[in-house]
Each structure stands twice: as structure tokens, then as C-alpha cells.
Amino acid sequence: MTITSQSQQDAWTLFLEYVGERCSSTEFTNWIEPIRKVALHEDRVVLEVPNIFVQEYLLDNYKEDLTSFLPLTAQGEPSIEFLIAEQIRQVLPVEEKKVPFVDEMPQGSFSLNPLYRFDTFIEGPSNQFVKSAALGVAARPGKSYNPLFIHGGVGLGKTHLLHAIGHHLREHHPRLRIYCITTEGFINDLVDNLRNKTLDKMKRFYRSLDVLLVDDIQFLQNRLNFEEEFSNTFEALIHQNKQIIITSDKPPGQLNLSERLIARMEWGLVANVGIPDLETRVAILQYKAEQRGLRLSQKVAFFIAEHIYHNVRQLEGAVNRLNAYCKIRNLDVTEETVETSLGELFQGPTCKKISVESILRSVSLIFNVKISDLTGGTRAKGVAFPRQVAMYMAKELINDSVMKIAAAFGGKTHSTLLHAWKKISGQLAKDELLRKQIDMAKRSLEA
Numbered sequence: 138m139t140i141t142s143q144s145q146q147d148a149w150t151l152f153l154e155y156v157g158e159r160c161s162s163t164e165f166t167n168w169i170e171p172i173r174k175v176a177l178h179e180d181r182v183v184l185e186v187p188n189i190f191v192q193e194y195l196l197d198n199y200k201e202d203l204t205s206f207l208p209l210t211a212q213g214e215p216s217i218e219f220l221i222a223e224q225i226r227q228v229l230p231v232e233e234k235k236v237p238f239v240d241e242m243p244q245g246s247f248s249l250n251p252l253y254r255f256d257t258f259i260e261g262p263s264n265q266f267v268k269s270a271a272l273g274v275a276a277r278p279g280k281s282y283n284p285l286f287i288h289g290g291v292g293l294g295k296t297h298l299l300h301a302i303g304h305h306l307r308e309h310h311p312r313l314r315i316y317c318i319t320t321e322g323f324i325n326d327l328v329d330n331l332r333n334k335t336l337d338k339m340k341r342f343y344r345s346l347d348v349l350l351v352d353d354i355q356f357l358q359n360r361l362n363f364e365e366e367f368s369n370t371f372e373a374l375i376h377q378n379k380q381i382i383i384t385s386d387k388p389p390g391q392l393n394l395s396e397r398l399i400a401r402m403e404w405g406l407v408a409n410v411g412i413p414d415l416e417t418r419v420a421i422l423q424y425k426a427e428q429r430g431l432r433l434s435q436k437v438a439f440f441i442a443e444h445i446y447h448n449v450r451q452l453e454g455a456v457n458r459l460n461a462y463c464k465i466r467n468l469d470v471t472e473e474t475v476e477t478s479l480g481e482l483f484q485g486p487t488c489k490k491i492s493v494e495s496i497l498r499s500v501s502l503i504f505n506v507k508i509s510d511l512t513g514g515t516r517a518k519g520v521a522f523p524r525q526v527a528m529y530m531a532k533e534l535i536n537d538s539v540m541k542i543a544a545a546f547g548g549k550t551h552s553t554l555l556h557a558w559k560k561i562s563g564q565l566a567k568d569e570l571l572r573k574q575i576d577m578a579k580r581s582l583e584a
Contacts (some may be wrong), residue, residue, distance in 0.1 A: 149174045149182060151461045152206040155564025156199060168194050180250045181216040192219045205464050207509075209428060211251045248342035249307075249317060253300035259424055259449075262532070262539040262551070264294060266559055267408035271298045271382075275305035278313065278348050278380035279294050280404035284371075288385045289410030292448030295384040298410070299350050302382055306348055313347040320356040324363050343370045348380045354402075355385050357512065359391040368398045388566035409562045413449065415536050418442035421449055425456040432468060440472050444483040446536055455479050491534045491582055493527075493545035499581040500527040503574050512516075526571075528554045529561035530578060 157165055171191060175183040195203075196215075203215035210216045255275075260268055267289075273281040287295050303317050320324075343349070346357045349370075357364050374381055383391065388409070389402040413421065419438045426433035433456075441459075445451050453499040462478035463470055476483075501508045504523035510523045524546065531542045532554060543554040565572055 140478070148206045148457065148461070149177065149184075150467065155202065155206070155461075155465050175220060178208075178254060180208050181218050182370065183218045183220060185220045188223075189221060194219075202464075205429060205460055209252075211257070249300045249303045250296075253297040255301045257423045257424075258294060258297055258301060259413075259417060261413050261420070262555060263411030263413050266555075267298065267410050270406055270408045271302050272305075274326075274380060274382060275302045275309075276304060278310065279378045283375065283378070284381035284383055284402060286383050286385065286389060286402050286405065286407045287410060288388050288407065289411065290386065290448060292450030293410040293412065294449055295410055296352055299352055299382060299384050300437070303348075303350055310347075314345060315348040315350070316343075316346050317350040317352070319352045320354050323351065323367060324356070324360065327363055327366055340370070343372045344377075346374065346379060346530065348382070349374060350379070351383045353390060354383050355387060361395075364398060368395070368401065371398070371401055375404070387526060388568040390569075403566065407467050407563060408567050411533065412446065412575040414441070414538060415442055415446075416538055418446060418452060421452050422456060424451050429456060429460045431456065431460045431470065433580060437470055437475060441475055441479065443536075445479070451482065455482055458482075488575065491541065493531050493535065493542060495582055496527050496530050496534070496578070499578040500530070502581065503578050512545075514547070525557035525561055526575065526578070528557035530575065532558045533581075534582075 153169065156169055160169070161162045168191060170275060171187050172195065173185040175185050177183075186195070196565070200215060203217070204213065208216040255268070258264075258268060267287055270282055270285055272286070274285045288299055288396065289295055300317070303315060306315050326339060327336075330336045357367060371381060383402060388407055389399045394400065419435070419442045422438045422441055423433055423435075426438075429518075441452075441455055445455055459475060459478050460469065462468070463474060468474050497508045497511050500506075500523050501511060506520055506523050511527055513520075515521070528543075528549075529547060531545070532539065535542055539551040539554055543549045543551045546554070561571070566573070
């Protein structure tokens with residue numbers, strides 16, 4: 138997927154600006170100016186160079202500077218795909234044209250982001266459960282949770298986990314036939330094979346897989362004919378105990394898909410990737426900064442994490458912009474430089490601060506229980522369930538440590554809160570009444 142955020146779109150332009158101030162006009166004209174940016178993706182930049190000598194010159198003289206502006210490989214190298222000018226006419230059409238399906242697919246012939254591995258996934262309370270599930274599937278495909286359905290908001294790590302499973306399977310189960318595809322890619326494949334009258338070949342290929350990884354299943358909504366073929370493929374693989382992993386921005390029950398497909402996706406395990414809490418966001422920032430060679434103090438990391446909290450992708454973009462800004466202007470990383478360079482990315486506080494106390498008041502009204510009972514020790518069903526709902530809402534809506542949130546419920550432990558969150562998360566996917574009750578409680582908080 139091509140990056141669209143302003144800071145990342147300007148990465149190559151920022152590099153040119155940086156280099157232009159530090160080399161002679163002759164050098165810039167002869168060696169830098171002829172380079173053309175073809176595309177900028179999350180994991181790489183595609184550059185067109187007139188010949189191999191310009192490519193070598195760029196890497197020999199500016200490799201260290203490139204690492205400060207462009208995406209990096211797993212080894213910390215600038216992730217650049219070079220296209221030689223005379224080869225462009227041959228290379229670009231191949232990239233744009235869909236490769237027709239064949240009866241046999243070479244093992245491991247699928248594209249995985251080299252940066253998306255389990256050891257680069259920053260773990261926190263909001264994603265511990267789903268990461269454990271992903272590891273379980275990667276270790277025992279077809280025997281743990283099948284299908285595994287991962288859902289969550291934009292930029293929280295769903296695709297990262299999907300690709301991490303693929304990497305682990307490829308390295309530890311090399312004999313398995315594995316295929317990773319986006320839902321859009323599946324639709325395009327189906328269209329191409331219908332047009333070429335090779336649908337039987339496509340069906341044989343998909344049904345011969347051992348593991349199918351599908352990203353962004355929400356794009357299958359309102360496409361009945363494509364949904365039917367996907368359902369048939371899904372069912373054929375599941376009945377053979379073949380592993381399926383699916384990601385989505387919503388749980389199955391909230392997707393506009395057939396009851397048949399929703400039921401099949403709920404057969405296995407539905408796991409949510411939540412918004413990272415403050416400590417996890419700090420860990421992500423420091424890890425991303427370390428990759429860039431950027432020195433980020435604990436104080437500055439907390440300052441950024443307190444102002445940017447919606448998703449991991451925004452945090453990574455913030456590190457990229459901050460690194461480029463400080464390097465171009467030769468500045469130290471301080472709260473002042475952070476505010477100057479990242480101010481427009483900062484997310485303002487909600488109109489009304491949400492606290493455990495306000496959530497308890499809201500839940501007590503919706504479920505008609507006393508606040509003192511919700512923070513007490515009674516295990517009566519009429520109290521225990523509303524208490525779990527309140528814990529779920531607190532974890533979802535409050536950017537604080539799990540231990541601190543749990544303590545506000547009469548000294549409960551963080552494991553008790555996580556158990557409640559997992560239980561309610563799982564039940565939300567299939568309990569319409571519960572979803573309405575929680576929506577009412579949220580509206581009460583905003584009133």
C-alpha cells in the first residue's frame with residue numbers, strides 16, 4: 138500500500154533538500170538531480186536512475202543520510218528499489234500486470250513485508266492476547282485456532298501480525314503451501330480468471346493451499362458474487378483442516394456479509410488489536426527511534442506518546458518527521474523541537490476527560506447496580522457482568538496502565554481486568570444487546 142501521510146510523502150523531497158544544502162551545485166546536477174522518485178511505499182521507495190553508476194554513487198556517498206529519511210530494511214539499510222532507465226519499459230508493465238494463476242505455485246512465492254515479524258512487534262496489554270493467538274497459529278497451523286480472525290482499527294498492527302505469521306510459517310514449515318493476499322487482490326484475481334476463462338485453475342490453486350492469509354476482509358462487503366466464491370474457498374480449506382487467518386477493521390458480526398460467511402469466520406478465534414496504552418506507545422517510539430539512530434529520551438518519548446495515541450502508524454510517522462526535522466536543522470531532540478515539528482499531528486484531548494469513576498457511574502445507570510457493588514468483591518452475576526463491562530470500557534477509553542486502571546476497581550489485579558476485557562471483547566461480536574448497552578454507556582459519558 139502506498140503511503141499517503143504528508144510527512145512520509147515528503148521523505149524523498151526532504152532528503153533532496155538536505156543534500157542540496159551540503160553538496161556543490163555541479164555534484165547535485167550531475168548525480169542527484171537525474172534521480173526520479175517513481176513510488177513511495179510503506180516499506181520501500183522506488184527510484185529511477187539513468188544508469189548503475191548513479192545508483193552506486195548515491196549509496197556510496199549518502200547511504201547514512203538516506204537511513205534518516207527513507208524506510209529501512211530489517212537490517213537497518215535504506216529500503217530502495219532501483220529501476221535503471223533503459224529497463225523501465227520492461228519492468229513497470231510487469232509490476233502492473235496481474236500474473237495469471239497456474240496449477241502449481243512455487244513454495245514461498247508470496248510477498249511479505251520484511252519488517253513485519255514477531256520480534257519487531259511491540260507487545261503491550263492491548264495486544265498480548267492477539268499476539269499469543271498468532272504465535273499459536275504460526276506454531277501449529279490448522280491445529281490451534283482455525284480460522285484466526287484479527288480485527289482492530291487502522292494502524293494498530295493487524296497486517297504486521299498477519300505477515301509475522303507468514304514469516305514464521307515459511308521459516309519453520311517450509312513444506313507448506315502458503316499464500317498471502319489482500320481481499321482486493323483476491324477480487325482482482327477472480328475477475329482476471331473469469332475474463333481468461335481459467336476459473337477452474339484458480340479454484341485448484343486456492344484449494345491446494347495449506348495456509349491462506351487474507352488482509353482487509355471488510356472490502357468484501359456488498360460484493361455478493363465475490364463473497365460466494367470466497368465462502369466456497371473458505372469452506373473447502375477449513376474442511377481439510379487447512380489454516381486460514383483473516384484481518385478486518387471490525388469483528389465478523391459487524392460486517393455487512395452473509396450470515397453463512399460470518400458464522401464460518403466465528404468458528405475459530407476472534408481476537409482484537411486494541412489501541413496501545415501509554416507505556417506501549419513509549420516503547421514503540423523508542424524502538425522506532427533506535428532504528429533510525431535517533432536519541433529519544435524517556436521524557437520526550439512520554440511527551441510524544443501523550444499527544445499522539447490513535448495508532449502505531451502515526452507514531453512511526455512522527456519519529457520519521459522528527460528525525461528529518463532535527464537532522465536538517467542540526468537540532469537536539471527536545472520537547473520544544475517536538476512541538477514545533479509535530480504540533481499539527483498532536484491529537485487534542487476529548488471535550489470531557491473520561492475516568493474510571495465516570496465509567497462506573499455510567500455503567501451503574503445502564504445496568505441498575507450500585508457503584509459500591511461494582512468496586513466491591515461480590516461475584517453475583519447481576520454485578521459481576523456489569524463490572525466486567527465497566528472494566529472493558531475503562532481499558533478501551535482510558536490511556537493509562539492496566540495496573541492503575543484495575544486498582545481503581547477496588548484494588549483488582551491487572552489479570553482480572555484483562556480477563557474481563559477479553560470476555561466482553563469476544564461477546565461483543567455476537568451480542569447485539571450488549572453492543573447497544575455499551576453504546577448507551579458511552580453516550581452517557583459524552584453527555
